[in-house]
Amino acid sequence: MIMVRLTGDFQKLAPEGSEKGLFSVGYEENLTLTKLLAGLGVDDAGVKYTALVDNTRKQKDYVLKDGESIIVMPLLAGG
Numbered sequence: 001m002i003m004v005r006l007t008g009d010f011q012k013l014a015p016e017g018s019e020k021g022l023f024s025v026g027y028e029e030n031l032t033l034t035k036l037l038a039g040l041g042v043d044d045a046g047v048k049y050t051a052l053v054d055n056t057r058k059q060k061d062y063v064l065k066d067g068e069s070i071i072v073m074p075l076l077a078g079g
Helices: 008-013 033-040
Strands: 002-006 022-025 049-053 069-074
Touching (some): 002 008, 008 069
Antiparallel strands (some): 049 069
16 A cells, blocks of 8 residues: 655545545555556646655656655745
8 A cells, every 4th residue: 555645736636535635545566656646647737746755756767665655745936
């Protein structure tokens, strides 16, 4: 099982009934960060983001391990 937390505008992509964008997804062998995020609709949202796996930035082709946690945050800009 992989725990996912979607923050900011991405919370609307979380499954119904999840609390504050926190939910779990089933673990699949060879599941990459890219594949997981695409399945959640993150790439289709049109918002730049950063994703952390166990609080560490990983490449998008990173293969997820059972029990890891992912946080997806929109990038903020300002001046």
